[in-house]
Amino acid sequence: MAESPFKFCSDCGNGEWITRSDREFVCAACGFRHFITPIPAAVALLIDEQDRVLIIRRAHEPGFGLLGLPGGVIEPEESGEMAAARETHEEVGIELPASAFTYLCTLNNRYLFQGYIWPTLDLCYIARVPDFNDVVMQESEVSEFLICPLDEVPLEEFAFESNAEAVRRWRTGRPAA
Numbered sequence: 001m002a003e004s005p006f007k008f009c010s011d012c013g014n015g016e017w018i019t020r021s022d023r024e025f026v027c028a029a030c031g032f033r034h035f036i037t038p039i040p041a042a043v044a045l046l047i048d049e050q051d052r053v054l055i056i057r058r059a060h061e062p063g064f065g066l067l068g069l070p071g072g073v074i075e076p077e078e079s080g081e082m083a084a085a086r087e088t089h090e091e092v093g094i095e096l097p098a099s100a101f102t103y104l105c106t107l108n109n110r111y112l113f114q115g116y117i118w119p120t121l122d123l124c125y126i127a128r129v130p131d132f133n134d135v136v137m138q139e140s141e142v143s144e145f146l147i148c149p150l151d152e153v154p155l156e157e158f159a160f161e162s163n164a165e166a167v168r169r170w171r172t173g174r175p176a177a
């Protein structure tokens with residue numbers, strides 16, 4: 001059985017847990033039920049007119065130095081498309097409206113944060129851009145970017161299987177050129 005990621009009950013402050021499952025932890029003192037549910041995140045596949053995809057090298061943990069796609073946790077009041085647009089702007093400087101992002105698929109992921117591996121649900125979106133001439137890296141998040149033809153993306157160097165799978169899904173499902 002999993003260990004609770006919570007130190008104390010958020011309702012009464014007690015620190016003893018009854019573990020019901022790997023996603024349900026009940027406070028032994030007051031019975032307050034804490035659940036682990038997937039955290040929604042947005043992932044952006046940015047594709048230029050030559051069918052190349054923008055890949056980033058991660059400048060922080062988890063997955064420091066490994067590759068990935070722009071993206072991050074969806075904030076309150078945001079749609080997945082809005083989060084994809086915001087993260088794209090923050091990480092690589094490309095400004096696009098939320099309406100530029102088209103839904104591709106959702107994929108499960110695991111993300112190590114503050115000592116616990118949290119489940120996330122990655123909402124993957126495609127956005128077409130003319131080129132990547134305006135890319136400006138956010139250096140706290142991204143150490144390098146790569147512009148890869150879809151068939152040459154080094155998927156084995158990706159930090160997260162969900163990001164690699166998003167590239168594969170787009171590659172296999174895309175209409176013939």
Ligand SMILES: [Zn+2]
Nearest residue numbers: 009012027030
């Ligand atoms: Zn409690």
